[in-house]
Amino acid sequence: MTVSLDRVSFTYSSGGAGLEDISLDIREGELLAVIGPSGCGKSTILKLIAGFLIPQSGRITIGGEDMTQVPPRKRDLGIVFQNYALFPHMTLAANVGYALKLRQVPAAEAGERVREALGMVGLGHLADRLPRSLSGGQQQRVALARALVFRPRALLLDEPLSALDATLRGEMRDEIARLQRLHGIATLHITHDQEEALSMAHRVAVMRDGRILQVDTPERLYARPVSRAVAAFVGQANLLDGVVIDPLNVRTPIGNLACGAHAFPRGMAVTVLIRPEAIRPVESAAGPNRFAGSITRDRFLGALRRFDFTLANGVRLTLETDRHVAPPGAIELPPAAVQVIATGQEGAGRSAETKNVNPAVPA
Amino acid sequence: MSGMAISGRPTGLGSAALALYAAYLVTPMALILVGSVGGVWSNTLLPVGLTGRWFETLVANPTFQKAFITSLWVCASTVVVCILIGAPLAHAVAMAKSPGLAMFGRILYLTPVAAPAVVLGFGYMLAFSTDALPFLGAGWLTVAAHVVVCLPYFLQTLVADLKLQGVEALEQAAESLGAPFHRRFLDIVLPGLVHSIASASILVAALSIGEFQLTNLIAGFLHRTYPIVLLQAFYGATGFACAATVVLLALALLAAIAGSLVARGATAGRGGVA
Numbered sequence: 001m002t003v004s005l006d007r008v009s010f011t012y013s014s015g016g017a018g019l020e021d022i023s024l025d026i027r028e029g030e031l032l033a034v035i036g037p038s039g040c041g042k043s044t045i046l047k048l049i050a051g052f053l054i055p056q057s058g059r060i061t062i063g064g065e066d067m068t069q070v071p072p073r074k075r076d077l078g079i080v081f082q083n084y085a086l087f088p089h090m091t092l093a094a095n096v097g098y099a100l101k102l103r104q105v106p107a108a109e110a111g112e113r114v115r116e117a118l119g120m121v122g123l124g125h126l127a128d129r130l131p132r133s134l135s136g137g138q139q140q141r142v143a144l145a146r147a148l149v150f151r152p153r154a155l156l157l158d159e160p161l162s163a164l165d166a167t168l169r170g171e172m173r174d175e176i177a178r179l180q181r182l183h184g185i186a187t188l189h190i191t192h193d194q195e196e197a198l199s200m201a202h203r204v205a206v207m208r209d210g211r212i213l214q215v216d217t218p219e220r221l222y223a224r225p226v227s228r229a230v231a232a233f234v235g236q237a238n239l240l241d242g243v244v245i246d247p248l249n250v251r252t253p254i255g256n257l258a259c260g261a262h263a264f265p266r267g268m269a270v271t272v273l274i275r276p277e278a279i280r281p282v283e284s285a286a287g288p289n290r291f292a293g294s295i296t297r298d299r300f301l302g303a304l305r306r307f308d309f310t311l312a313n314g315v316r317l318t319l320e321t322d323r324h325v326a327p328p329g330a331i332e333l334p335p336a337a338v339q340v341i342a343t344g345q346e347g348a349g350r351s352a353e354t355k356n357v358n359p360a361v362p363a
Numbered sequence: 364m365s366g367m368a369i370s371g372r373p374t375g376l377g378s379a380a381l382a383l384y385a386a387y388l389v390t391p392m393a394l395i396l397v398g399s400v401g402g403v404w405s406n407t408l409l410p411v412g413l414t415g416r417w418f419e420t421l422v423a424n425p426t427f428q429k430a431f432i433t434s435l436w437v438c439a440s441t442v443v444v445c446i447l448i449g450a451p452l453a454h455a456v457a458m459a460k461s462p463g464l465a466m467f468g469r470i471l472y473l474t475p476v477a478a479p480a481v482v483l484g485f486g487y488m489l490a491f492s493t494d495a496l497p498f499l500g501a502g503w504l505t506v507a508a509h510v511v512v513c514l515p516y517f518l519q520t521l522v523a524d525l526k527l528q529g530v531e532a533l534e535q536a537a538e539s540l541g542a543p544f545h546r547r548f549l550d551i552v553l554p555g556l557v558h559s560i561a562s563a564s565i566l567v568a569a570l571s572i573g574e575f576q577l578t579n580l581i582a583g584f585l586h587r588t589y590p591i592v593l594l595q596a597f598y599g600a601t602g603f604a605c606a607a608t609v610v611l612l613a614l615a616l617l618a619a620i621a622g623s624l625v626a627r628g629a630t631a632g633r634g635g636v637a
Contacts, residue, residue, distance in 0.1 A: 052535060072538045083529065085536035089554045098550070099540035150540070 001063035001153045002027050003049060003186050008058030010044060019044050020210045022058070026154065029184040031177065032215075033197035036207030036233070042190045044210075046156050049188060051075050062153050078147030078185075082159045084139045086131040092118060092142050093127040099150035117145040120179065137168040144176065148183060155180065155187040161196060169193075173200050194234055198222065206230050228271040228341055236306075238279075238317045240272040242340070250340060254315045258288045259338035271341045276306065278337030279319035285330040289338070292330045293317075392612060398605030410602065417606035426592055427607065434589040437502070438571040441509040442564045445517045448510070450560065453521035454552055458531060468522065474515045483511060484580030491581070500583020508577050513567040520566065524559035525552070569618035573611065 003026040010018040019041045026032045034042040047053040049060060051072035060068045067075055086095050093114050100110040118124045121141035131139055140160060147155060157176065161169045177200045180187045191197050197204045198218040205215040206229075214221060214230045225231035228239060242250040247262040252272050264270055285292035296316065297308035304322045309331055311317065319331060399417055401410020421427055456468035470477075478486075487508060491498040498504050530552060537547045575590040582591060589611060596604040 050535075050539060072535070073541045073543060075539075076541075077539060079536065079539040081532055081536060083532060085529070085532040087533060087537070087551055087555075088528070089557075098537070098542075102541040102546065146540070 001186055002061075003154045003188065004059075004061045005045070005049070006059040006061070008048060008055045008060060010048060010053060010055045017041055017044075017210050019048070019055075022210075022212055024205060024212060024215065026186045026188050028186055029181075030202045031180050031187040031189060031200060032203050032205060033189040033191055033201035034205045034207060035191055035194050035197045038192065040207040041210040042192075042207050043158060045207075046079075046158050046188060046190050049154075050077055050079055050156055076150075076153045077156055078150070078152035078154070079156045080140070080143045080147050080158065080160045082162055084131075084143040084163075086139055086142055086146070088131055091128050091130060092123060092134075095131065095142060096146045096149050099146065103150060113149055117149040118142075120148075120182075121145045121175070136164050137172060140164065140172055141175070144179060148179065148185075152185070155183075155185050157187065157189040157191075159190055159192065161191070161193070169196070176200065198234075204234075206233055208233070222275075224339070225273065225341065228273075228343060231271070231273045231339075231341060236276045236318060236320070238274045238276065240274075240315075241343070242270045242272040244268045244270055244340070250338075254291060254311055254313065254317075257333060257338050258335045259340055260335070261340045264340060264342065269343050271343045273339040273341055274317070274333050274337060276318045276320040277304075278334060279309075279317065280332045280334060281319070281321065281325065281328065282330045282332045283328055287332070289333045289335060290330055291333075294329065295326050298326065395605045395608050395612065398601055399609045401602055401605075404601045414602070417600070417602040418609075420603055421606050421610070426595075427589070430587050430589045430592040431610070433502070433586055434572055437505055437509060437586075437588055438568050440506040441513055441571040442567050444506065444510045445514055445567050446560060446564060449514055449517040449521060449563070450553065450556060451548070452514075453518050453525060453556075454530075454548065456518065457522045457525035458534070468518070472515050472519055475512065480512055480574070480576035481580070483508065484577040487577075487581045499581055500586065502586040505578055505582050505586055505588070508581055509571045509574055512574060512577060513570045516570065517563045517567050520559050520563035521556060524556060528555050530555065565618050565621050569615055572614050572618070 005022050005024045008022045009020055012018050017039050022041075022045065024032075024045070034045060036042050044053065048055055049062075051067070051070060054069065058068075059066060062075065062077070087098070090098065096117050097110050097114040100113060105113070115124060115127070118127055121144055123138060123141055123145070126134070126138070131142065134142065143160070160176065161172050164172060173196055176189075189197065189201060198221070201218060203215055204218050204221050206213045206221065208229055214226045216224075221230065221234050225234060231237045232239060240252040240254065242252040242257070244261045244264045244266050245251050245256060246266060248258060248260070250257050250259055250261050250270060250272055257272060259272070261270070282290060284290070291311050293309050293311040295307050296310040299306040301320075304320050305326075306318060306320045307326060309317050309319055317331070398404055398410055400413055400415065402412020402414045404410035455464060456471075459465040459468060487504065488499060490496060491501075491504060533551050533555070534547050537551045542550065573590060574588070575594075578588050579591055579594075582588060593604075593607050593611060596607040
């Protein structure tokens with residue numbers, strides 16, 4: 001079933017950041033991830049859909065049915081909480097079967113469904129154990145089984161992997177994605193981990209200050225961010241202020257860059273985005289979009305290597321290479337890799353505040 | 364840091380302070396114990412002779428028998444009422460969204476400090492000795508007064524446990540699975556509180572058994588509790604007074620040991636995280 005938010009706004013009585021005029025669809029069978037910096041309102045979206053908060057305006061529908069004022073227990077949504085929230089005094093079987101007990105499912109059928117659900121997450125042999133005897137990853141699996149066993153209308157995941165270590169997180173990403181596709185259920189996944197969102201989701205919504213900046217496929221979100229803020233938040237980015245000279249050139253603090261600026265009028269202020277992996281080390285600075293400079297920082301990251309490259313005029317760019325070879329003294333920004341983004345209000349002058357941004361700044 | 368080394372072992376000063384404190388705590392109890400089985404105790408450091416007659420006299424004394432039974436039923440009633448009122452109230456305070464309810468909880472916690480038992484006692488004397496409310500001396504009033512005195516301690520234990528458990532998240536989980544309020548309370552909240560209810564009940568029992576100030580002001584002749592009649596014993600033979608006190612001391616010790624065992628059980632029950 002599709003879950004929809006239609007022009008939903010919410011303000012906390014304490015004055016905390018809420019949501020402003022949010023419209024969003026989570027389609028049948030889709031896993032939609034919501035990412036954004038802390039306090040951007042992503043968890044508020046989940047609480048509103050779950051019914052733990054009621055919006056001041058707008059409508060929330062599930063399968064076309066208006067749920068805006070319906071209490072959480074009548075929404076039929078499976079929720080996996082950040083801390084799992086397993087009932088500590090109940091066995092795994094009792095935890096998973098609780099929703100079925102509330103729905104008065106006959107004992108034999110309930111028992112079968114519980115066995116099936118625990119088996120689905122590979123914990124059938126631990127049905128009689130208490131949650132405290134399980135590892136974090138196992139508790140997470142139980143929480144998933146509990147959220148799915150009563151065949152909910154949609155699944156809500158509230159930062160479900162944040163308490164796990166890196167290795168387990170990778171495994172659980174695949175597990176959640178597998179179960180979500182197996183059940184074909186509309187799923188909202190709240191996370192602050194963009195790698196998690198990009199690797200698991202069919203679509204990703206980027207939020208900031210209670211607003212959705214962009215909803216798109218992971219590939220498009222990375223390759224075609226609609227604003228400076230999105231470009232800054234998703235992945236590593238070199239961002240430069242620029243002015244359109246003509247359809248093929250933009251003036252930037254590092255010089256004129258050849259690129260495709262057909263969509264923008266001459267003289268318009270724009271943001272230029274160059275992803276670090278698109279920058280190529282070259283032997284000579286002779287030629288368009290080539291610049292001389294030197295390495296000012298070198299970070300070995302295992303599969304790749306990230307360098308800070310400071311140009312002669314002091315502007316610093318970040319580049320990445322999987323060849324583990326430092327640029328000999330010059331770099332090239334291939335015109336096809338230079339993206340021009342309209343400098344919108346939400347991104348202008350503020351992207352440097354964003355956590356993952358690598359703005360190209362004077363060194 | 365004074366008195367304790369970094370390793371956690373007491374330093375010399377700390378050891379001396381600890382020994383002094385222990386002596387101050389243990390000596391009166393030891394003297395009472397000795398006195399309860401001592402023959403004659405008059406103008407000597409310790410009693411002369413050994414006897415069990417003080418306990419025999421105590422057991423045969425109908426006033427003390429009645430007071431002991433009164434104390435037990437007042438204590439049991441206080442515990443039951445505290446559980447019936449305290450568990451839902453603790454839940455409401457722990458889950459309080461409104462600042463008003465949170466403030467109510469804080470005020471309730473401070474009651475023993477803000478309104479000492481003697482103050483409450485005078486209040487009850489004024490309120491319940493009128494023709495309109497002639498209840499001074501009624502057994503139920505003693506129970507109600509004990510509940511007022513003990514409830515803050517009961518609540519503190521339960522609210523702390525509820526917050527430690529993260530009961531809000533557990534309730535949200537249960538609610539998302541379809542549980543209405545009464546099912547959440549009975550299926551999730553109460554089972555999680557079993558250990559702290561037991562622990563808080565023992566605390567309440569210990570407080571109620573030993574309560575003197577308030578009870579002395581409001582309990583009538585028919586419903587005098589053990590500590591009230593114990594006071595009379597001090598006007599008689601020293602050995603008898605000591606024997607009567609030993610009974611109260613034994614009850615308090617039992618409560619302390621039971622509380623400690625329950626607390627240990629609760630810690631073990633949560634996998635050592637308490």
